[in-house]
Amino acid sequence: MVFKKEQILVNFITSSILVFRNFFFLIFYPYKTMRKISLEKDYWQILIIFFLVFLYFKLSYFLKDKPYRASFTFFTFLVNFFLTAGFFYFLSKFIKKKDSVNSFKSLLFSLSYSLFPTLIWFESVSLLYLILPPPRTTSILGISFSIFFIAYSLSLLFWKLILVFLAIRFSLRLSFYQILYLWFLYLLWFIPYSILLYQAKLFRLPFI
Amino acid sequence: MKAANFYLKKKMREVFIIEPNDLNIGFLTNFYKKATAYLKTAPFIIIIPFSFLVGLFIYLIFGYLIVRLTTLLQYGF
Numbered sequence: 001m002v003f004k005k006e007q008i009l010v011n012f013i014t015s016s017i018l019v020f021r022n023f024f025f026l027i028f029y030p031y032k033t034m035r036k037i038s039l040e041k042d043y044w045q046i047l048i049i050f051f052l053v054f055l056y057f058k059l060s061y062f063l064k065d066k067p068y069r070a071s072f073t074f075f076t077f078l079v080n081f082f083l084t085a086g087f088f089y090f091l092s093k094f095i096k097k098k099d100s101v102n103s104f105k106s107l108l109f110s111l112s113y114s115l116f117p118t119l120i121w122f123e124s125v126s127l128l129y130l131i132l133p134p135p136r137t138t139s140i141l142g143i144s145f146s147i148f149f150i151a152y153s154l155s156l157l158f159w160k161l162i163l164v165f166l167a168i169r170f171s172l173r174l175s176f177y178q179i180l181y182l183w184f185l186y187l188l189w190f191i192p193y194s195i196l197l198y199q200a201k202l203f204r205l206p207f208i
Numbered sequence: 209m210k211a212a213n214f215y216l217k218k219k220m221r222e223v224f225i226i227e228p229n230d231l232n233i234g235f236l237t238n239f240y241k242k243a244t245a246y247l248k249t250a251p252f253i254i255i256i257p258f259s260f261l262v263g264l265f266i267y268l269i270f271g272y273l274i275v276r277l278t279t280l281l282q283y284g285f
Contacts, residue, residue, distance in 0.1 A: 027250075027252065028249065028250050029248075029249055029250075030247070030248065030251060031247075031248035031249070032248075032249075035222060035223075035225060036222070038225070039222065039225075060285055063285070122285050125281070125282060125284065125285040126285045128282060129282060129283075129285065132282075133282075134278075134279045134282040134283055135275075135279040136275045136278050136279050136282070137275070138272050138275055142275055143267065143272075143274065143275060145278070146267070146274045146275045146277070146278040147260070147263040147264060147266075147267055147274065148263070149278045149281070149282070150259075150262075150263040150266060150274060150277065150278060150281075151256070151259040151260040151262070151263035152259070153281060154259035154262055154263065155252065155255050155256050155259040158251075158255045158258070158259065159251065159252070159255060162247055162251060169226060170225060170226060173225075173226050175229055175230070176229045176231060176240065177231070204283060204284045204285070205281075205284040205285070
């Protein structure tokens with residue numbers, strides 16, 4: 001029993017180091033790192049990433065007016081995440097009927113790691129909300145900050161797009177056009193779905 | 209030697225996990241390969257200046273609307 005507990009602790013620490021290492025490498029070598037991640041087998045890493053997401057929801061709970069419980073928001077995030085993964089996986093099966101080497105497990109790993117830019121953006125915006133609460137003004141400082149903020153958000157968005165593209169490419173082995181086609185189909189249902197979540201006051205911007 | 213061989217085989221299998229992208233038009237395929245080469249390693253060298261340019265461009269085109277957009281995004285978490 002003691003051995004089992006120790007084993008869990010060792011697994012947790014090892015996976016945490018791997019998650020940290022992969023996050024770091026995704027900044028500098030996104031292509032090579034995502035290729036490695038798509039071959040990953042250690043489920044602890046997904047759990048650690050989801051735990052980081054849960055921590056963010058806990059933090060945002062204290063900053064919002066009349067918020068939902070963090071566990072409920074986290075559950076909604078899980079539904080979003082698995083809907084997204086399921087959508088890409090099942091559609092890729094239709095596209096690539098002959099060659100079905102693509103695996104759902106690989107997609108889960110790579111998509112979880114592609115949450116890294118989202119997590120950074122949401123956490124930094126929450127902290128900025130405390131340090132520099134909105135609204136912004138039209139003074140020189142306000143405009144400069146706005147340009148900086150938009151540039152910062154766009155950088156993370158471009159990085160996110162690169163990571164999601166690589167995640168789908170390595171996990172589902174699809175070509176450039178097939179990925180663009182899937183993205184288009186994804187947005188067709190995801191935009192109305194995000195509006196629905198907004199109206200339910202769950203997410204102002206979808207956490208995906 | 210055996211370990212090096214094993215590592216090399218593993219690496220080769222990893223590298224050839226997917227076939228190269230072909231966009232069906234020679235010019236486009238070449239452009240895709242050249243453009244993605246910059247994004248495969250340290251993409252922020254390209255992304256950060258490009259994002260700042262887009263931010264400036266948005267300000268020049270839409271003016272003070274950028275301030276409203278920032279305010280909106282700051283409430284978006």
